[in-house]
Each structure stands twice: as C-alpha cells, then as structure tokens.
Amino acid sequence: MARRKSLKDELCPIARALDVIGDRWSLLIVRECFEGTRRFGDFQRDLGVARNILTSRLYALVECGVLAVQPASDGSAWQEYVLTRQGENLFPVIVALRQWGERHLYAAGEKHSRLVCADSGRIVPVMVPRNASGLPLKPADAMVRQRPPAPRKATR
Amino acid sequence: MARRKSLKDELCPIARALDVIGDRWSLLIVRECFEGTRRFGDFQRDLGVARNILTSRLYALVECGVLAVQPASDGSAWQEYVLTRQGENLFPVIVALRQWGERHLYAAGEKHSRLVCADSGRIVPVMVPRNASGLPLKPADAMVRQRPPAPRKATR
DNA sequence: GTAATTGGTTTCATATTAAAACTGGCCCGA
DNA sequence: TCGGGCCAGTTTTAATATGAAACCAATTAC
Numbered sequence: 001m002a003r004r005k006s007l008k009d010e011l012c013p014i015a016r017a018l019d020v021i022g023d024r025w026s027l028l029i030v031r032e033c034f035e036g037t038r039r040f041g042d043f044q045r046d047l048g049v050a051r052n053i054l055t056s057r058l059y060a061l062v063e064c065g066v067l068a069v070q071p072a073s074d075g076s077a078w079q080e081y082v083l084t085r086q087g088e089n090l091f092p093v094i095v096a097l098r099q100w101g102e103r104h105l106y107a108a109g110e111k112h113s114r115l116v117c118a119d120s121g122r123i124v125p126v127m128v129p130r131n132a133s134g135l136p137l138k139p140a141d142a143m144v145r146q147r148p149p150a151p152r153k154a155t156r
Numbered sequence: 157m158a159r160r161k162s163l164k165d166e167l168c169p170i171a172r173a174l175d176v177i178g179d180r181w182s183l184l185i186v187r188e189c190f191e192g193t194r195r196f197g198d199f200q201r202d203l204g205v206a207r208n209i210l211t212s213r214l215y216a217l218v219e220c221g222v223l224a225v226q227p228a229s230d231g232s233a234w235q236e237y238v239l240t241r242q243g244e245n246l247f248p249v250i251v252a253l254r255q256w257g258e259r260h261l262y263a264a265g266e267k268h269s270r271l272v273c274a275d276s277g278r279i280v281p282v283m284v285p286r287n288a289s290g291l292p293l294k295p296a297d298a299m300v301r302q303r304p305p306a307p308r309k310a311t312r
Numbered sequence: 313g314t315a316a317t318t319g320g321t322t323t324c325a326t327a328t329t330a331a332a333a334c335t336g337g338c339c340c341g342a
Numbered sequence: 343t344c345g346g347g348c349c350a351g352t353t354t355t356a357a358t359a360t361g362a363a364a365c366c367a368a369t370t371a372c
Contacts, residue, residue, distance in 0.1 A: 013257025
C-alpha cells in the first residue's frame with residue numbers, strides 16, 4: 001500500500017492541520033484536555049481507546065506541539081499531558097465541530113449536550129467567520145489568496 | 157482487531173462529528189467543494205488521493221448528508237457531488253482549521269496562503285467563540301451542560 | 313513488605329489504506 | 343457507426359494502522 005500519504009508538507013494549512021489531527025482520536029484527546037483531563041489512565045477510561053493507540057496519539061500530539069508533558073501536579077511521580085498555547089488555540093476548531101455536530105447529527109427530538117458560558121449558563125452562540133467589518137462571511141464571499149512569489153502549482 | 161470503533165452513537169457531538177469527518181481526506185474533499193470542485197476526476201487530481209479511497213469517502217459523505225449527488229450541470233451524462241446545506245455548515249470548521257494551521261504549522265518566514273474576503277481582499281480575522289454578549293469566550297469560561305434526563309454515564 | 317494501581321509495551325489478528333491494473337459506460341471525430 | 347480516448351469507478355494485491363488482550367516495570371497504597 002505504500003506508506004500513508006503525509007500531508008505535512010502540503011502548502012494548504014488545512015491539509016497540514018489534518019496531518020496532525022485528522023484522525024478519530026486526536027481531537028477527542030484535545031477535547032478531554034479542555035475538560036481538565038491530564039492523566040494517561042483518565043484519557044483511556046474516558047475515551048475507551050486502546051492503550052497502544054492512546055500512547056501513539058499522545059506521543060504525536062506532543063511531537064507536533066499540541067500537548068506538553070510535565071510532572072504531575074498532585075505530587076506523584078507520574079507525568080501529565082497538558083495543552084500548550086498551540087493546543088489551546090484549537091478551541092475554535094473544537095467549538096465549531098461541536099456546534100456542527102449538535103446541529104446536524106442528532107435525530108429530531110434527540111437530546112444532546114450544549115456548550116454554555118460557565119458564568120451565565122447561557123448557550124454559546126453558533127460561531128461564524130466574519131469579515132474585517134465584523135459581518136458574517138459566507139463561503140462564497142471568501143477566497144484563498146496565494147502568497148507573493150506566485151506558486152507555479154495551485155497552492156490552495 | 158475488531159471493527160473500528162464507531163462513534164456514531166456517542167452522546168458527544170464532537171465524537172459524532174469525528175465519526176463522519178474524522179479522517180485525513182473527508183475535510184479536504186469538503187474544502188475542494190468550497191473551491192468549486194464537483195467532479196470525481198477533479199477531486200482525484202487535486203487531492204492526489206487513491207481512487208478507491210475517494211470513492212468510499214464520497215459515498216460516506218453522501219450517506220451522512222454532507223454531499224449530494226446530482227446530474228452534471230454541463231450537460232454531460234456524468235454526475236456531480238455538491239455540498240448540501242449541512243455540508244455548507246462545515247464552513248466554520250474549515251475556517252477554524254485553516255486559521256489554526258496558518259498560525260501554527262509553518263516555519264518562521266515560511267509563506268502560506270491566506271483566507272481573504274472576495275470583495276475587499278482583506279484578510280479574514282481569526283474566528284473566535286463568543287458568549288451571548290459577543291465577548292470572546294476563553295476555554296476556561298465555557299462548559300458542557302448535559303441534557304435534562306440526567307444520563308447515568310458521563311455524557312460529555 | 314506486599315498487593316494493587318498506573319502507565320505503558322508487546323503480540324497477534326483484523327481492518328483500513330494505498331497503488332496500480334482493470335472495467336465498462338460515455339463522448340468525439342471521421 | 344466505428345474506434346479511440348475520456349470518465350468514473352471497481353478489483354486486486356500488498357503494506358500499514360488499529361484494536362483487544364496479555365504482559366511488565368515502576369509507583370503507590372496498605
């Protein structure tokens with residue numbers, strides 16, 4: 001089959017991002033991190049993922065700078081996995097994905113969780129891209145601009 | 157190995173979303189759609205994905221309602237794959253992923269494409285979740301609220 | 313000091329991915 | 343209206359990734 005196609009060196013930022021988090025577990029691990037999970041065993045139990053897969057994903061996420069390893073905060077000799085700044089910046093991705101899922105992946109009448117503000121308890125409004133003036137931006141109104149030294153192939 | 161763990165019936169919307177688009181190709185296909193690609197051969201050429209994989213992904217995306225199949229608009233007898241409303245609603249996900257990638261996955265000084273407004277040409281500001289008052293919402297200020305008939309297991 | 317917990321690693325079977333060859337309709341020009 | 347070339351897949355075959363469960367060493371609890 002030849003090695004899985006790597007997208008690391010693609011010019012498109014979406015492709016590069018998917019090279020890192022484009023699988024079914026990585027973003028769930030990140031989600032867990034946002035919920036406060038830090039320990040191997042807790043990820044394993046909460047996600048129900050196989051341990052060896054969890055090991056490889058955690059390693060990959062550390063490798064690419066989304067997570068960092070640090071000594072446990074509870075005084076034990078174990079270590080913890082925590083979000084880096086880069087990892088925290090995945091928040092919009094997680095929220096967008098969650099809101100899309102909430103909207104489209106439940107049967108009519110099927111209950112599901114909601115993202116709310118911790119203080120007010122009010123539902124977090126659906127996140128939308130906005131233009132420089134703050135107006136909602138529709139897909140058709142956005143375009144990808146390539147960089148200066150015009151690439152000879154579509155860069156996307 | 158036992159079949160790949162399905163996340164379709166997970167209670168978490170993020171898990172459900174990843175069941176559908178949690179792989180390295182699906183979102184790239186969706187990205188292509190936003191760029192206007194509609195034909196099998198064009199997806200294949202632009203993405204460089206193996207044809208059989210493309211077939212299975214297109215089928216899955218149609219199956220879950222992200223894409224729809226319709227007769228070709230150019231009069232030929234072939235068919236086209238186009239985004240449904242549900243698929244178009246992935247726009248924020250794509251934008252969030254792109255902006256994260258632009259920010260974190262390029263070496264210092266390495267050039268990359270930018271998402272800009274089609275009319276003004278101005279860069280699309282980084283998208284952030286906002287609370288009901290329109291103020292930026294930090295990860296720590298958001299929480300997941302479970303639904304009414306309190307589930308007996310963590311629902312997330 | 314001993315047993316249980318934690319955080320992995322190893323092993324093995326199966327599923328998924330990939331490349332390339334193959335197939336069978338469509339379309340075009342002569 | 344024939345033949346060759348496109349288009350959109352399917353099949354075949356091989357390699358890699360995933361998952362479950364067993365295994366293991368260090369750490370912690372008792």
